[in-house]
Amino acid sequence: MTVVSADVLPSGPLAVPEAAGTGAAELGPKARLWPSMAAVYRAQLSRARVARIPLLFVATFQSVGILIMMRGVVDGGSHDAQFVVAGSSVLVVAYVGLNLLAQYFGQLRGSGGLDHYATLPVPPAAVVLGAAGAYASFTVPGTVLTALFGCVLFGLPMGNIWILAAVVPLAGAALAGLGAALGLLAPRPELATLLGQLGMSGALLLGVLPADRMPDAVRFLRDLVPSTYGVEAFAQTFGAHPDWALVLGDLAVCAGVGVVSLTVAAWAYRRAAVR
Amino acid sequence: MCAVRGLGKTYPAVRGRRGAPGTPEVRATDDVTLDIRQGEIFGLLGPNGAGKSTLVRQLTGLMRPDAGSVEILGHDIVRHPERAARILAYLGQESSALDELTVSLAAETTARLRGLDLRDARAERDAVLDELGLTALAGRPLKKLSGGQRRLACVAAALVGERPLLVLDEPTTGMDPVARRAVWSAVDRRRAERGTTVLLVTHNVIEAETVLDRVAVLDQGKVIACDTPAGLKEQVAGEVRVELVWREKPPLDVPEVAALRDRAVESGRRWTLRLAPEEARVAVATVTGGAAFAALDDFTLATPSLEDVYLALGGNARSAQGLVKA
Ligand SMILES: Nc1ncnc2c1ncn2[C@@H]1O[C@H](COP(=O)(O)OP(=O)(O)OP(=O)(O)O)[C@@H](O)[C@H]1O
Ligand SMILES: [Mg+2]
Numbered sequence: 168m169t170v171v172s173a174d175v176l177p178s179g180p181l182a183v184p185e186a187a188g189t190g191a192a193e194l195g196p197k198a199r200l201w202p203s204m205a206a207v208y209r210a211q212l213s214r215a216r217v218a219r220i221p222l223l224f225v226a227t228f229q230s231v232g233i234l235i236m237m238r239g240v241v242d243g244g245s246h247d248a249q250f251v252v253a254g255s256s257v258l259v260v261a262y263v264g265l266n267l268l269a270q271y272f273g274q275l276r277g278s279g280g281l282d283h284y285a286t287l288p289v290p291p292a293a294v295v296l297g298a299a300g301a302y303a304s305f306t307v308p309g310t311v312l313t314a315l316f317g318c319v320l321f322g323l324p325m326g327n328i329w330i331l332a333a334v335v336p337l338a339g340a341a342l343a344g345l346g347a348a349l350g351l352l353a354p355r356p357e358l359a360t361l362l363g364q365l366g367m368s369g370a371l372l373l374g375v376l377p378a379d380r381m382p383d384a385v386r387f388l389r390d391l392v393p394s395t396y397g398v399e400a401f402a403q404t405f406g407a408h409p410d411w412a413l414v415l416g417d418l419a420v421c422a423g424v425g426v427v428s429l430t431v432a433a434w435a436y437r438r439a440a441v442r
Numbered sequence: 443m444c445a446v447r448g449l450g451k452t453y454p455a456v457r458g459r460r461g462a463p464g465t466p467e468v469r470a471t472d473d474v475t476l477d478i479r480q481g482e483i484f485g486l487l488g489p490n491g492a493g494k495s496t497l498v499r500q501l502t503g504l505m506r507p508d509a510g511s512v513e514i515l516g517h518d519i520v521r522h523p524e525r526a527a528r529i530l531a532y533l534g535q536e537s538s539a540l541d542e543l544t545v546s547l548a549a550e551t552t553a554r555l556r557g558l559d560l561r562d563a564r565a566e567r568d569a570v571l572d573e574l575g576l577t578a579l580a581g582r583p584l585k586k587l588s589g590g591q592r593r594l595a596c597v598a599a600a601l602v603g604e605r606p607l608l609v610l611d612e613p614t615t616g617m618d619p620v621a622r623r624a625v626w627s628a629v630d631r632r633r634a635e636r637g638t639t640v641l642l643v644t645h646n647v648i649e650a651e652t653v654l655d656r657v658a659v660l661d662q663g664k665v666i667a668c669d670t671p672a673g674l675k676e677q678v679a680g681e682v683r684v685e686l687v688w689r690e691k692p693p694l695d696v697p698e699v700a701a702l703r704d705r706a707v708e709s710g711r712r713w714t715l716r717l718a719p720e721e722a723r724v725a726v727a728t729v730t731g732g733a734a735f736a737a738l739d740d741f742t743l744a745t746p747s748l749e750d751v752y753l754a755l756g757g758n759a760r761s762a763q764g765l766v767k768a
Pocket of ligand 1 (some may be wrong): 496
């Protein structure tokens with residue numbers, strides 16, 4: 168082993184440049200938002216290959232199971248059927264975006280894994296958005312599969328199914344943002360898991376059935392769950408003459424919740440990173 | 443380049459819940475003052491729980507100190523913790539953020555998050571993986587590597603992208619000699635070529651003696667000594683370390699052996715004694731002759747190591763056994 172003693176070290180050009188006046192050295196570059204977000208996104212997507220596939224399968228399996236069970240009580244082609252299909256599809260987003268992401272950030276925080284990101288000059292928003300984006304992407308195959316299967320099973324038209332291209336990212340932003348915020352705010356990883364599960368149960372119980380049959384109190388609760396607006400938007404589009412203004416309105420709520428929850432998550436990240 | 447003044451951190455007591463006992467408050471770092479010079483490999487040596495990780499987490503802006511100041515290259519890290527990320531690279535004791543990535547992606551992503559563009563990040567990644575002998579493992583997820591290999595991959599992530607200060611918390615844990623050598627020569631190369639400063643946490647005394655320029659010995663949150671390894675050893679230069687390993691039980695019926703027991707640090711069948719040279723000669727004569735010899739399995743005589751320094755400085759004997767000698 169070669170150990171170079173301190174006094175043979177190069178000084179001058181190789182030495183760290185000192186900024187004039189203040190005596191403080193120049194800082195290294197900051198990572199910019201978009202490139203670092205892309206890097207986090209790519210890393211998270213590759214994690215799916217290593218670690219997440221079984222859970223993505225569970226998410227789809229659960230929704231397809233609900234469709235099959237509900238087929239016994241809901242008539243094909245009915246108004247109720249539209250909610251069942253839309254609700255089960257958005258449930259995949261809630262399972263992965265809300266539940267799994269809350270778990271992931273809870274565990275990362277609990278195990279000290281956030282230290283890695285916190286000692287890199289990366290904007291908090293890049294870590295949160297990159298991870299949330301990746302988790303929202305994981306939901307695409309399951310959501311599409313559930314929607315197609317549901318349409319076939321309940322005899323619904325597939326003409327407007329392209330709306331999923333807007334529903335998945337916007338409901339994904341709202342639910343993944345909420346998941347990230349819960350995961351980063353929960354004081355303990357078990358609590359993050361619990362909150363994520365509760366959020367998903369809410370989406371399941373309140374999203375799959377049409378609102379008209381619910382008591383007022385439950386309806387109020389349903390309005391508080393962000394996944395509801397994704398379900399409403401998607402369910403509208405099965406009708407013969409969808410009210411596109413209502414669809415846009417519901418999607419706008421998703422987008423709004425997404426912006427707020429992702430902002431809170433980025434703030435929570437910063438708070439969790441420096442204790 | 444790095445000045446630490448009066449740094450302190452106390453973890454608050456946790457009250458027990460439902461019959462479970464609580465934990466008392468812990469002074470993890472206690473009025474720590476250090477100066478690290480540019481271009482040196484500076485070590486923090488101490489047993490488990492001495493406060494080494496807590497100290498480096500305060501230096502890297504990860505933890506707000508209760509008291510004291512940290513200045514790195516002229517920047518106040520307590521007031522501006524976010525600046526630390528632009529001055530230093532940190533290798534923590536945990537790898538959970540990278541566990542599910544492949545070695546290659548872990549290094550590349552870290553380089554990009556350190557502000558490199560895609561081309562530079564990939565070039566740096568390839569260079570560092572090659573330097574550490576990780577190229578053959580590049581496509582494997584960290585999770586599926588052995589402990590030492592995983593640690594090496596984390597070192598790779600810490601080394602990508604240039605930083606004037608490297609803060610490495612036990613970088614070589616679990617590594618075989620080949621991997622260790624790769625790490626130390628990578629660190630040395632950065633120092634020779636760029637004047638990189640290294641702050642290294644270890645509880646391995648042999649490593650401390652061979653790679654460190656200066657070392658601070660930490661015990662229960664306090665710096666109990668800070669000097670070059672040679673300088674520290676001079677403090678106990680007049681002593682010799684005698685290690686005795688008994689076959690089964692020490693022959694306490696031999697009065698000379700019974701007398702030695704009072705001065706020995708016992709760990710299992712091994713006794714460690716620090717004696718003046720004359721005393722050591724007598725002790726060796728006693729155990730290698732007569733009745734005691736039959737009970738003796740092995741003995742060594744050695745000049746003092748940093749472990750002896752630690753003991754002589756008043757570090758408690760039980761925690762000194764936590765220092766690794768390998
Ligand atoms: N999050 C925490 N909450 C409460 N006490 C803590 C916490 N982290 C560390 N401690 C306590 O602070 C002391 C110093 O811990 P630290 O992790 O700094 O030790 P260390 O020198 O790095 O040990 P090791 O060699 O095992 O890594 C220990 O007594 C430890 O139990
Ligand atoms: Mg430690």
